[in-house]
Amino acid sequence: MGSHDEFLRIGEAVVREAGGYLRANLGQGAETSYKGAVDLVTPFDVGAQEILVGRLSAAFPTHGFLAEEGLARRGSSDCRWIIDPLDGTTNYAHAFPVFSVSVALECGGRPVLGWVYDPMREELFRAEAGRGAFLNGAPVRVSEVADLGKSLLATGFPYDLRTSPVNNLSHWDKFIVRAQAIRRCGSAALDLAYVACGRFDGFWELKLKPWDMAAGALLVAEAGGRVNALDGGSFALDSPGIVASNGLIQDAMLRVLGLDGNERG
Numbered sequence: 001m002g003s004h005d006e007f008l009r010i011g012e013a014v015v016r017e018a019g020g021y022l023r024a025n026l027g028q029g030a031e032t033s034y035k036g037a038v039d040l041v042t043p044f045d046v047g048a049q050e051i052l053v054g055r056l057s058a059a060f061p062t063h064g065f066l067a068e069e070g071l072a073r074r075g076s077s078d079c080r081w082i083i084d085p086l087d088g089t090t091n092y093a094h095a096f097p098v099f100s101v102s103v104a105l106e107c108g109g110r111p112v113l114g115w116v117y118d119p120m121r122e123e124l125f126r127a128e129a130g131r132g133a134f135l136n137g138a139p140v141r142v143s144e145v146a147d148l149g150k151s152l153l154a155t156g157f158p159y160d161l162r163t164s165p166v167n168n169l170s171h172w173d174k175f176i177v178r179a180q181a182i183r184r185c186g187s188a189a190l191d192l193a194y195v196a197c198g199r200f201d202g203f204w205e206l207k208l209k210p211w212d213m214a215a216g217a218l219l220v221a222e223a224g225g226r227v228n229a230l231d232g233g234s235f236a237l238d239s240p241g242i243v244a245s246n247g248l249i250q251d252a253m254l255r256v257l258g259l260d261g262n263e264r265g
Contacts, residue, residue: 002060002079007105007113012124014055018048018085019101019119026120027095042093045069048085052103056081068211079107082237084211087116088187102189104214106237114215116193125193125219133196133223142225142246143198148256151201151249153179154191158207168206174256175204192216195244196223202245202253206230210237217244226250230257 002010025044049069056063064075067083081103086092088099097120104114114127126134133140145151153175157168176182183200185191188208194200196219214237217227228234230241232254243253 004112006059008126008128010056010059011103011105011113011115012126014052015101015103015115015117016119016124017055018051019117021051022048022086022092022099022101023119026092026097041069042086042089044092045086045089048101049083052081052083052085052101066210068209077107078109079105081105082211082214084189084209087189087212088185091186096186098185098187098190100187100190100193102211102215104218106214111214111218114218116189116215116219118190118193125196125215127196127215127218127222129218129222131222133219135193135197140197140223142196142220142223143201144248145201145246146248148178148202148249148252149180151179152199153182153253154185154194154200154203155182156184156186156188156191156205166206171204171206171257175253178256188212189216192242192244193219195225195246196220198246202243202249204230204241204243204253204257206241208240208242213237213239213242217242220244228254232258 022044046069049067053065053067062075062077064080065071065073066080084102086099087102092099101117105112112129116125124136188205189212191203193216195203217235220227225245226247227244229239230243235242245253
């Protein structure tokens with residue numbers, strides 16, 4: 001099945017390879033297709049996924065896979081790779097250089113490893129369950145900001161923003177007058193990685209998928225932060241939303257989210 005060190009070595013190598021492929025093809029102007037009104041997919045999402053799944057399945061043939069571009073495959077072992085080959089597709093399609101590769105390994109139903117790679121800045125975030133969170137090999141910790149009014153937050157908006165009233169706009173309205181500022185970068189995995197290393201103090205978002213959150217949630221937890229489902233309950237990969245922070249502002253964030261009973265994801 002493979003050892004922890006083998007998972008680390010091969011996982012890092014394939015994440016870097018996929019990121020390098022995306023970096024090399026940024027701005028190539030390939031035709032995009034749509035999974036919804038604004039939900040894009042490019043040939044490079046598919047190409048990066050083929051790199052990741054091909055290399056990992058060759059190295060670990062008994063492992064299962066769950067990946068954004070239509071792959072859900074059970075393995076004969078209890079390990080599963082959860083993959084977002086290109087988190088930030090809309091950015092990428094517009095040659096806006098903010099995107100990431102997100103890969104997590106789950107064994108026995110528990111996340112054990114996670115990577116979020118920003119190939120444009122050559123920043124590789126790594127989380128190991130029980131062993132910490134790292135940026136390019138150096139340990140990282142969440143911020144020490146304890147006042148929501150002094151915090152820098154991040155969020156995103158769901159792809160059905162135009163058609164669903166559950167669209168995060170009322171939460172944005174409430175946070176924008178309570179936080180120091182909010183950023184919307186377009187890659188949930190990077191947002192979570194930035195919470196883990198203290199660049200953001202908190203993050204919330206609705207209607208995410210397991211591949212959006214798996215690696216990033218582990219990063220935040222291993223960096224000393226706190227992660228909840230959007231309703232304040234325990235977080236799980238099938239939770240319809242996430243609230244993550246340095247832990248010090250978590251309760252304040254949950255109180256703000258509780259002000260509106262119509263948007264629970």
